[in-house]
Amino acid sequence: MKFASRMAAATAILVASALPALAAGQLNIFNFGLYTPPDLIKKFEQTYDVKVTVTEYDSNESALAKIQAGGHGFDIIVPSAYIVPTYIENGLLMKSEPNQMSNFKNVKSEWVDVAWDKGRHYTVPYVWGTTGVMVNTKVYKGDLNTAAIIFDPPPELKGKINVVPSMNEVLDMAINYVGGEACTTDKAILKKAHDKLMEAKASWASIDYPSFEKFIKEDLNASIFWNGASSRIRAENPGFAFGLPKTGFLIWQDNVAILKDAKNVENAKLFLNFLMDPENAAMVSNYTRYGNSITGSEAKMDPNLLKAPELTIPADLKSAGHFQTACPPDVQQIYTRIWTDLTK
Amino acid sequence: MANRSFDVRKLPGAAAIAITCFVILYIPMAILVFYSFNAGKVIGNWEGASLKWYGAAIHNQAFLDAALNSLILATTASVISTLLATMAALATTRNERFRGEGVIHIILNQPLMVPEIVLAIALVIIVGQIKQVTGYTGLGFLIAAHTAFCIPFAYLPIRARLEGMDLSLETAAADLYASRFYTFRRVTLPLLSPGILSGFMLAFVISLDDLVISDFLKSPGQDTLPTYLMGELKRNLTSEIYAISSLLLLLSVLIVAGSWVATRKKD
Amino acid sequence: MNGPDTWRRWALSLPAVAVIMLFSILPLGVVLVYSFLTPGDFGNVKWIFSTDGWFSVLFERNIFDDTIGLSGANLSILFRSIILSVLTTLITLIFGVPTAWFIATRPPTQRNFWLFLITIPFWTNLLVRTIAVQEMIRSEGVFNRILLALGLIKEPIQMMYTDFAVLLGMTYVFLPLMVLPVYAAIEKFDFRLAEASYDLYASRLFCLRRVILPLIKPGVIAGSILVFVPSLGAYVTPRVMGGGKSMMLGNLIDLQFGQGRNWPLGAALSITLTVLVLLALIWYTRLTAGRKERDHG
Missing domain, CATH: 3.40.190.10 (Periplasmic binding protein-like II)
Structure with a gap:
């Protein structure tokens, strides 16, 4: 059994060496593919000492199916406007009241009283x-x-x-x-x-x-x-x-929300508020090349993006x-x- | 008569087909490795030779996390499955059949008979429920699932070795009043070790190779090398992915060469 | 065998048996149960008994007038899975048998080198090999570049996302699975037998048909089953090479648990696929068992 015990010891060392890398907190994001700016995540990790994981999906439908299956382990989801009511009706989203958050004042008024989440009790605008x-x-x-x-x-x-x-x-x-x-x-x-x-x-x-x-x-x-x-x-x-x-x-507009069974609620709330900051919203736009709904973000946006033919x-x-x-x-x-x- | 002195070993055309076969097997891999040295980001647009994508891979935290996950998972699952398979093989070989042996046999080989995707779906349904009820989302589920489908791969070579082993040495030891445990440790185990080693290697590689089951079962942050590669393949096929693929290829060459050397020594 | 020893043996086997029962057999049982439930509105199931999942494997209700007809889409995927798996087996046979023969007839010192070459792709990650073969057939891939350079075509041929791409991919990744068992069979073969038959003025064809073929047959059967079974259940290769349009059963199952949101149908399809694989395996045991009987008789 020498061999087996040696392998077990090696594994134990490996596991142990992986541990110090863990940050104080954790946040698990479930988002569309190629839709989460890596530099934004790095900034959030450094600001709040949180380890972020990003898992990607192909479509609203397959994301919803995965959430419905249970045991997914995600905190944050990014549903499109049309499917937000389905999430809410099925009790999948947390009523996290983004409208009470400090950065909510930055959300452009036309994106506040939206049909799918009147007054923004569940969701924060991502991009449109x-x-x-x-x-x-x-x-x-x-x-x-x-x-x-x-x-x-x-x-x-x-x-x-x-x-x-x-x-x-x-x-x-x-x-x-x-x-x-x-x-x-x-x-x-x-x-x-x-x-x-x-x-x-x-x-x-x-x-x-x-x-x-x-x-x-x-x-x-x-x-x-x-x-x-x-x-x-x-x-x-x-x-x-x-x-x-x-x-x-x-x-269309995609929206960021906290899932009902999220484990890292406080970090998720920090993330929602973080996204409504003009500089961070600009980072999202610069990476995804879509428009956002945050006042003041234009100043930080790539000038080429503002005049891109796709955006007008x-x-x-x-x-x-x-x-x-x-x-x-x-x-x-x-x-x-x-x-x-x-x-x- | 001289013309009839034909050598059956030279089946007409076999050599030509065989060489074609090797060329077909190796050219795609050679091209993959070639493009991994491309300085350009977009595959196929050759912009000069460079090691920069290997450098990028080594500093890519997501890749390193996935590699560590894969290593922990494959090592743990193959050690446990080899241990369990060795115990089971000792129980089911070199004896008269006992009641239930046939059933044990079928159970031990069952994972081989089920398509991976079916097993993945089946596990997702059950593990999803367990995760929801217990709140535990650790690597344990992946380890358990990998252990289960690695057991038959570890079991087969160990059993084959046991069946080919000479009983006389053990009998001799027993005749010399060696205890059962002593005989096992000093006689059976050393004789069995090549079988255990190849069972372990096979289990390790099978676990390392798995994409489908890991992809369906993983919790956030549990990407393994294959699931990470699949994600990147769907989003971001760049020269860096070819560099990572080439590293995996190198790893398998090393494993094959290693097992080659190991068995050579034993002979 | 006496009682205590049977107990000891069961106890030794128990951990392995328990792990497989819990993480392989029990989940399959759950899949069987789920195939008789009602699909939830957005995935998952409702605990109401229904045979609709099984019904939808072969039939479908028309969306607009509710008439019942054969499910063309499912049948074509089932048909494609079987045909592509058979073709993969045949092509790997055509390439694999001569290759195995070639390796087995090398002098022993060279043999290890060739075996080494065939073992490397066998142990290389399946996804890596699929990525490699994908690179060959892309619009700007090697095939198209060569054909364009030779002036045989003017425009790149679309090969990705076709049945051809899936077939090529599966043949490529499963080829070593054919070579190794055939090699094992040939290696055991005493070539003096063939030479003897030939010296007895047997014709080449006779020698091939009556001496060589029966001896390599077990290897061919084993290789065929080793290629056919994973081809039938293939998921990764068709997903990468088929692009979601040229689907096989494995991908159809996956779709039902994601976008399709019809878990009972997915479960019923899973059971169908497993049964198909088991049928192939039973056919294989029959074939090999029959041979053994004849050997003894």
Whole structure:
């Protein structure tokens, strides 16, 4: 048993040597992929002597499923506006009253009384953006502001298209494209959207939350995508451009909240307050390339970002944009079934 | 007749296919290692040779944390599973069959018969509940799960060694009135040690290789090397990831070479 | 065997048995139970008995008019999983058997070197090998660059995210699993037997068919099962190479526990996959048991 005991001793030493690295506190964040600035986390760790872990997810739906399963161990979650009511109704969020926090005064007034969390009792705004279409203009020379790039793709894009696994965003865009309104109860329209999606799927390469590098290296040339992510790709491959479908596109906001069964509540509250500081909000924007909702952050933001084409909605397209909401439960159920049909 | 003196060993075409096979196996790995020395961040855009991504990896805290987790997990799980497998192998070999031996056999091999993803899902359901009830989210769950699926890998070589062992030495020791424990420690165990070593190595590598079960079971901060790599692969495929992959490749070369040398000495 | 010794043996085996019971067999039982429950609205389950999970493995209700039909999507994934696994097995056979033969017929001093070469990929992390093979077939990967340089194509061919990519990936990662058992079988083979049969004026073909093939058959069967079983349950390789569109059963199961939010269906699919694997293994034991009987008879 000499060998085994030696190995056990080695393990004990390893475990022991790992311990001093532990900070006084802990904070476990569950966020979308490539969405948490590393320098922001480092700053928070140093300011509050807290060890932060960041775990990433692909979509609101899979994050919710993981939280529902229990035993997740996370403190912080970043749900999109449309899914926040679901979290609240299912008792998954802590009523942490961000509106009482010291930095809350920095939140721009139009983002305070929002439909999904009136008066901000649960959530803090993270960033907001638009969902449109990103395409490689080296390959595709046509109109940018159309969802046809995804749903009726020209031959040069076939097999090079990605669709992000974000149910409501994809379905809303498809319903708009076939002439309906998001969350419509009109079954004929829903069926049309369903059939359009199934037909288009044959031309897609993937339904994935792919690494940016797949676009930069042109393994993929088009995607339903978000403005900020698109801007980050353009920085590395100038061929890529972002368009907003004339038939309708989404404006969304993601929100930071504390989970009901969080273990590190005090650190989580510190983090929420930390995010409402203008300098930190600017760090988030500079990394994610999305706009934030914090007054005074512009001064610290990258000037290139403030004038990035992805961040301004052209005047003639303003009327096509609509804010993303959760659909009524019966519509949401049909959405889910269409989505399951599409992704399986 | 001279023409008929054909050597069956030279199956026509076998050598050509075999060499092709080795080329196919090694070219992708060679290219991976090659690009890990790329000075540029984007893979495939060659910007000159550099070791900078290895430097970046060594200073990447997330990678180091994952490596430490992997090491703790693989070491603990393989030590425990080897210990348990050795006990079980001693009980189930070199004797008349006893009642329930068949059942024990099937149970010990059961993890081999279940696809990894199924086991991962199954464990997630149960472990999620336990985590919620007990509030414990430590590395213990991963260690237990890894130990379970490593047991058959440790068990098989140990059992094979035991079955091939000569009983006469032990009988001789017993004849000389050596105690049962003494015989075990001074005779059985040294003879068995190559089997235990290869069982341990196999269990270690199997644990180190696991992505699916760790990925589903891990709590925050419990990334292992494969789960960390998978996360980066989906988000951030850069030359640094190729450097880390090359380090893992080097590790397996070292392990194979090590076990080669170890068994050579024993012979 | 007397009583006390049986007890001692059980006691020695008990820790290993207990760990596997708790962390492998019991969870599978829970999966079986979950396959008969009702899906929760946002994942998880409601504790209401339902056979819908099993029903949805093969059938589906139309979203718009509630008519019942075969589930085309699930069937095509099931079909793809089986076909790709069979093809992977066949291709690894084509490459693996001659390779094993080649290694086994080297002089003993060289043999270790070749064995060493085949063992390294076998012990290398699966994900690392998948990343390596992915690099080959990307739009700007090695294959496309060579084809472009040779002037055979004008535009890079899209290989990633196709069934071909999944097949290539699985063949690459599972190839060593075929070579090693076939090698083990050939190594035991006494080549003088074949030479003797050949000297007896047997034709080459006869020698191959009646002498060599039966002797390497156990290795071929073992190798096939070692490749087929993990291919059928593959998850990592199709996820990386298939991009969420060219899915296999393992990915479909994963989807039900995440985005799909239908745990009972995922559980039913898990049981289905496990049963398929068990069927392959039972077929294997039958095949090898049959051989042994014949050997003794």
